[in-house]
Amino acid sequence: MDRPAIEALLTEPVLVLIGPTAVGKTALSLALAERFSCEIVGLDSMQIYRHMDIGTAKATPEERVRVPHHLLDVVDPDEEYHVARYVADAAEACRQIIARGNRPLLVGGTGLYLKGLLEGLFEIPPVPETIRASLNQRLAEEGRALLFAELSQCDPESAERIHPNDTHRLLRALEIFQATGRTWSEHLREQKVQPALSNVLQLGLLCERTVLYERINLRVEQMIGEGLLGEVEKLLAMGYDPGLKAMQSIGYRHMVQFLKGEWDWEETLFLLARDTRRYAKRQMTWFGNGPDIHWFALSETEAIFNCVEGFLMHSLSPPLAKGD
Template identity: 90%
Template sequence: MAGSVIETPLSAPVLILIGPTAVGKTALSLALAERFSCEIVGLDSMQIYRHMDIGTAKATPEERARVPHHLLDVVDPDEEYHVARYVADATEACRQIIGRGNRPLLVGGTGLYLKGLLEGLFEIPPVPETIRASLNQRLAEEGRALLFAELSRCDPESAGRIHPNDTHRLLRALEIFQATGRPWSEHLRAQKAQPALTNVLQLGLLCERSVLYERINLRVEQMVSEGLLGEVEKLLGMGYDPGLKSMQSIGYRHMVQFLKGEWDWEETLFLLARDTRRYAKRQMTWFGNDPAIRWFAPADTGPIFGCVEGFLAGAKGE
C-alpha cells in the first residue's frame, strides 16, 4: 500500500519499547505505562491473532486490567494481516490514545512493523497473475540462481540489496520489472514514503546472551506448563489448517509436528527452545543496526525513566 495511507503523521511524542523475545519487555512496559500515563499498543506480528495466547505470550487479563492494551486479537488465524494494515491500525490507535490525553507506548519485537511506522510504506505496482505464475514456473524449472542473474542485469540496484536466497523479494523485483518495464529501485526512488510517527523515543532492552537464552528456556517451560499443546489442539479442532502462516510460527508448528508424530516430546521441546533462541538472535541483528535505539538492561528502571522524562520534557518545549 502507499505512503498515502498515512495522510498526516503524528507529531505528538510516542514511546517505543523493543527487544528480543523473553528479554523482559512486558514488566517494564507496565511500569512505564503506569508512570507516564501510557496505553500500550502491540508491536507484534503474532499477537494480532485471536485464539493464539499462550504461544504468543500475550499480556494476561490481569496485566490488561492494569493498563489498556491495543492491537491484540485483531484477526482470526486464517485472515491476512500485513504491515500496511498494521501501520494504519497502529496509527489510528495512537491517535485515539492521544485524544484521550494519554501517551502511546508501542511494545514488541517485530522490526518490520516498526520500520513501516517510522519510514513509511511504498506502493507496489499491481502485477498480472500470468507474470507471477510464469516466474514461479521458471523458478521451479531453472532455479533461483538463474533468476537472480537476470535480476542483476535488469535491476542491478535491487539485486545489490536482495540476498540471493531471498526468493520472495527476488520474485517481487522481477514481477515489478516485467509488469511495468521499470526496475523496482526506480519505483522506490519516485515515491516519497511518509512516516506515521515523527516524534519518537526508541528504548531497547538487551542482556547477556547467556542470560537471554536462559530466559528463553524458562519461557518455553512456562508456555508448555500453561497449556501450549492444548491451545494448538484447540486451534486444529476449530479447523485452522496447520499450513497457515499463523500456524507455522514458532511454538505452534512445533506442537503440530509433535501431534503428527514427527517428533517425540523431548525433541519437540529442544527444537522449540533452539528455534526461539535463533529468532531472538535475528531480532537483535535487526535492531542492532538502528543507531536511534537507546539500549538498557531490563533492570535499569531508573535510567530508563530518566531517559523518558528527558524526552518528554524536550517534546513539551518544542
C-alpha cells in the same frame, strides 16, 4: 492489496520498547506505562490473532486491567493481516490514545511493523499471475544465479541492495520490472513513501546471551505449564488448518508436529526452545542495525526512566524564539 487509509503524520511524542522475545519487555512496559501515563500498543505480528494467547505471550487479563492494551486479538487465525493494515491500525490507536490525554507506548519485537511506521510503506504494483508463475518456473529450471544476473542487467540498483541468495526479493524485483517496465528502485523514488510517526523514542532492551537463553528456556517451560498443547488442540478442534500462516509460527507448529506424531515430546520441547533462540537472534540482527535505538540492560530501569523523561521534556518544550 488495498492499502488502508492513514491520516496525517503524527507529530506527538510516542515511545517504543523493542527487544528479543523473552528479554523482559512486558514487565518494563507496565512500569513505563504507569509512570508516564501510557497506553500500550502491541508491536507483535502474532498477538493480533484471537484464540492464540499462551504461545504468543499476550498480556494477562490482570496486566490489561493495570494498563490498557491495544492491537491484541484483532483478527481470527485464518484472516489476512499485513503490515499495511498494522500501520493504519497502530497509527489510529496512537491518535486515539493522545486524544484521551495519554501517551502511546508501542511494545513488541516485530521489526517489520516498526519499519512500516517509521519509514512508510511501498505500494507494490500489481503483478499478473502469469509473470509470477513464469519466474518461479525459470527459478526451478535455470537457477537463482541466472535470474540474479538478469536483475543486475535490468535493475542494477536493486541488485546492489539484494543479496544473491534472497530469492523472495530477487523474484519481487524481476516481477515489478516485467509487470511495469520500470525498476523497483524507480517506483520507490516516485512514491516518496511517508512515515506514520515522526516524534519517536526507541528504547531497546537486551541482556547477555546466556541469560537470554535461560529466560527463553523458562518461557518455554511456562508456556507448556500454562497449557500450550491444549491451546493448539482447541484451535485444531475449531477447524483452523495447521497450514495457516498463524499456525506455522513458533510454538504452534511444534505442538502440531507432536500431535501428528512427527516428534516425541522430548524432541518437541528441545526444538521449540532451539527455534525460539534462533528467532531471538534474528530479532537482534534486525534491530542491531537501527542507529536510533537507545539500548539498555534489563537492570537499568532508572536510566531508562531518565531517558524517557529527557525525551518528553525536549518534545513538549516550546521552541526558543529567535534571540533567546
